[in-house]
Amino acid sequence: MKDLRKEYRLKALNDDGLPADPFTQFGIWFDEAVKAALIEPNAMMLATADASAVPSLRAVLLKSWSNAGFVFFTNYNSRKGRDLAANPRAALLFYWNELERQVRIEGQVSRTSRDVSKEYFSARPREAQLAALASAQSSPIASRSELEAKYSKAKLDCEGQPIDCPAHWGGYIVRPQRFEFWQGRESRLHDRIEFLAVGDRWNYRRLSP
Ligand SMILES: Cc1cc2nc3c(=O)[nH]c(=O)nc-3n(C[C@H](O)[C@H](O)[C@H](O)COP(=O)(O)O)c2cc1C
Numbered sequence: 652m653k654d655l656r657k658e659y660r661l662k663a664l665n666d667d668g669l670p671a672d673p674f675t676q677f678g679i680w681f682d683e684a685v686k687a688a689l690i691e692p693n694a695m696m697l698a699t700a701d702a703s704a705v706p707s708l709r710a711v712l713l714k715s716w717s718n719a720g721f722v723f724f725t726n727y728n729s730r731k732g733r734d735l736a737a738n739p740r741a742a743l744l745f746y747w748n749e750l751e752r753q754v755r756i757e758g759q760v761s762r763t764s765r766d767v768s769k770e771y772f773s774a775r776p777r778e779a780q781l782a783a784l785a786s787a788q789s790s791p792i793a794s795r796s797e798l799e800a801k802y803s804k805a806k807l808d809c810e811g812q813p814i815d816c817p818a819h820w821g822g823y824i825v826r827p828q829r830f831e832f833w834q835g836r837e838s839r840l841h842d843r844i845e846f847l848a849v850g851d852r853w854n855y856r857r858l859s860p
Contacts, residue, residue, distance in 0.1 A: 659751040659835025664842035672853050673830035673846035674718045677754060680832065681716075684747045696744040697723065699734035707734065713745075714771060720824040721756060722763060724771055726788035728819050735760050741825050751835035758827040768821030773813075780814040781805045831858070 670676050684692035693713040700706045707730060711723040721743060726732060735741065743756040762768075772780065785801040792798050827848070834842040841860035846853045 658837055659841065660837050661751045662834055663836065664832055664834040664844055666844075666857065669844065669855065672718075673827070673832075673855075674716075676832055676844075676846075677716070677830065680747070680750075680752060680754060681745075684745075684750060684752075687747075687749055689747060689749055692745075692747065694745075695721075695723075696746070697731060698742040698744070699731050700738050700740070701734045702737035704738075707731070713743075714822070720758070720826040722767075722822050722824050724768070724820070724822045726783070726786070726820055727762070728787065729789040731789075735823060741823075743825055753833045755829075755831040755833070756825065756827045757829040758825045760823050760825050763822030763824050765816075765821070769816045771822060772816035772820065777814065781809065783820050784809070784814065784817060836860075 670679070681692065691712070694710050695713050696708055697711045698706060698708045709731065711725060711731075713721055714724055715722045727736075739760045741758065741760045743754075745752075745754040747753070772783070775783075781802055784805040786798065829848070830846040832842075832844045836842055839860060843858040843860055844855060845858050846855045
């Protein structure tokens with residue numbers, strides 16, 4: 652491991668020209684991640700904690716974002732869904748290795764409206780809709796073949812009909828209260844810019860690396 656060491660030299664994050672709000676900054680970096688042809692630049696790590704403050708972390712896909720928040724979709728009965736029911740706060744992390752960047756976001760979480768969930772569900776490929784019906788996400792299943800049998804049954808049951816968004820499936824929106832933009836720099840003197848929500852305004856400050 653001691654030889655796995657890299658200098659970060661690609662870019663800088665200067666105070667000059669920094670937008671006044673973190674959403675604009677996120678948009679600039681997200682567009683650059685897309686233009687750099689990264690694989691799934693919208694993959695983000697989602698950290699939650701249960702009622703006893705036990706943390707858990709997994710990847711999910713960002714499906715939309717705006718100044719209102721960051722949206723992903725999942726099974727409401729999954730572990731993350733149970734965590735969020737008990738403790739509606741989360742942290743997100745985008746790690747764009749090729750750009751030597753990470754973005755951290757923290758905030759309150761709520762479910763998206765049923766209409767938003769339905770609209771997104773109806774736009775998913777049919778295979779993904781069937782998988783959402785067949786999989787009780789995060790609960791144990793005896794075997795791979797049992798999962799495939801549940802998928803085949805759902806496929807047969809729904810043949811020739813549109814598939815409605817199941818009640819246990821839908822979106823969450825993370826409403827940010829904190830952002831941090833991290834740009835790797837030489838000699839481990841990285842740039843870290845934090846934005847904190849104060850009422851409806853954003854304060855920013857530089858953090859030590
Ligand atoms: C790149 C990537 C993207 C993923 N996107 C999603 C997603 O958008 N929604 C989802 O429910 N699970 C997604 N998963 C699977 C989750 O990481 C996780 O296995 C699943 O949601 C169950 O997590 P939980 O038991 O903590 O609830 C993704 C996994 C990877 C590796």
